[in-house]
Amino acid sequence: MVRVNRFVYTSSKNKCEIHEFSDASSRAYGCCIYARVLDNGKYVTSLIISRSSIPRLELCASVLLCQTWTKIKHKLNCLVSKTYFWTDSTVVLHWIKMHPSTLKCFIANRVSTIQTQSQDIIWSHVPGKDNPADIVSRGCAARDLMQTIWFHGPRFLALDALHWPKSERKTDFEPKELELRNTLVLKCSTSYKEKSIVEQIISRLSSFRMIVRVLAYVLRVFNRVPVNRNNTINATRSISVEEFKLAFDHIISYIQSDVFAKELKDLHAGRSLKTELEKLNPFISNEQIGSQNIRLIHVGGRLAMADILLDAKMPLLLPKTHNFTYKYIEDPHLRNLHARAKVLIAILRLTVWIVNARELVRKVVRGCTHCYLYKPVLML
Numbered sequence: 001m002v003r004v005n006r007f008v009y010t011s012s013k014n015k016c017e018i019h020e021f022s023d024a025s026s027r028a029y030g031c032c033i034y035a036r037v038l039d040n041g042k043y044v045t046s047l048i049i050s051r052s053s054i055p056r057l058e059l060c061a062s063v064l065l066c067q068t069w070t071k072i073k074h075k076l077n078c079l080v081s082k083t084y085f086w087t088d089s090t091v092v093l094h095w096i097k098m099h100p101s102t103l104k105c106f107i108a109n110r111v112s113t114i115q116t117q118s119q120d121i122i123w124s125h126v127p128g129k130d131n132p133a134d135i136v137s138r139g140c141a142a143r144d145l146m147q148t149i150w151f152h153g154p155r156f157l158a159l160d161a162l163h164w165p166k167s168e169r170k171t172d173f174e175p176k177e178l179e180l181r182n183t184l185v186l187k188c189s190t191s192y193k194e195k196s197i198v199e200q201i202i203s204r205l206s207s208f209r210m211i212v213r214v215l216a217y218v219l220r221v222f223n224r225v226p227v228n229r230n231n232t233i234n235a236t237r238s239i240s241v242e243e244f245k246l247a248f249d250h251i252i253s254y255i256q257s258d259v260f261a262k263e264l265k266d267l268h269a270g271r272s273l274k275t276e277l278e279k280l281n282p283f284i285s286n287e288q289i290g291s292q293n294i295r296l297i298h299v300g301g302r303l304a305m306a307d308i309l310l311d312a313k314m315p316l317l318l319p320k321t322h323n324f325t326y327k328y329i330e331d332p333h334l335r336n337l338h339a340r341a342k343v344l345i346a347i348l349r350l351t352v353w354i355v356n357a358r359e360l361v362r363k364v365v366r367g368c369t370h371c372y373l374y375k376p377v378l379m380l
């Protein structure tokens, strides 16, 4: 027969410490709670409550420990100075210090419960042989129970705190052992360069004329270009030739400052260019439109004295690498009855000078579906 003392030496005079133990085996998990009281200069430890359950895992035992303590703590009328929770599982101690979001669902839910219910409680490691909850989890015959540490807890509780087991600080757990949640890491960089409005219009529209017209409308709004005598903007009115020319110059100026930035700097400083562009005799023109100064690179040359249009004498420099140039070449190709490469280059040079134009112009002609289907021949 087993006799259990109901008195646990707790009174309002004595300071009481609570020590709680949990353990699990493959057969069961359990917990037990002891009161440690200093009575006549001697520490007396008594079992307050014990619970066990069938399933597995030290973690469940720790949850059971928290739930049991929450259930009985308000019934202890003595002054509890400190509460210690003990477990012989280093993994559980590690889990309790982790954020639940990093753990798998089953573990995370229980760790969250433990963290909520055991705030301000000291979690420590106890060796398996000193863990009274081990008796709960493994089971013990009634006749052997008196020989165990079951009723009074581990012997170290009778000693000063200095002689208690030191917590093991194991940190080298296998990720599988910790049952970490699989996380998808999305790496973001902030190297995104905001596109200018000109670049956005060029990239979104496929037709050269559409690009220039849309930009002309945008400039009309931005610059408040007066379009009638009352100095008001009529949004329904079509784009004038001047507005079209202004928008076109804006686009060319933008592309040149983007692609020929170094050349533009050298020309502005009066230095000769170190590139093959030097032989084209380029120069900068400044056009003042309203409050804006548009800088454009023209190609100079031997036609300065020729009796031809100014644009043809000094065409604007255009790089072949920019996608606007491809769209720009398509326009005269279509408007000149699918002109072949040789004719197209001559037409283009009336307004712009495309560096190494021949290759790109041939590409535009080859890319034209109509030319591919009907193969037009130049009629002489």
Ligand SMILES: [Zn+2]
Pocket: 333, 338, 339, 365, 368, 369, 370, 371, 372
């Ligand atoms: Zn064509």
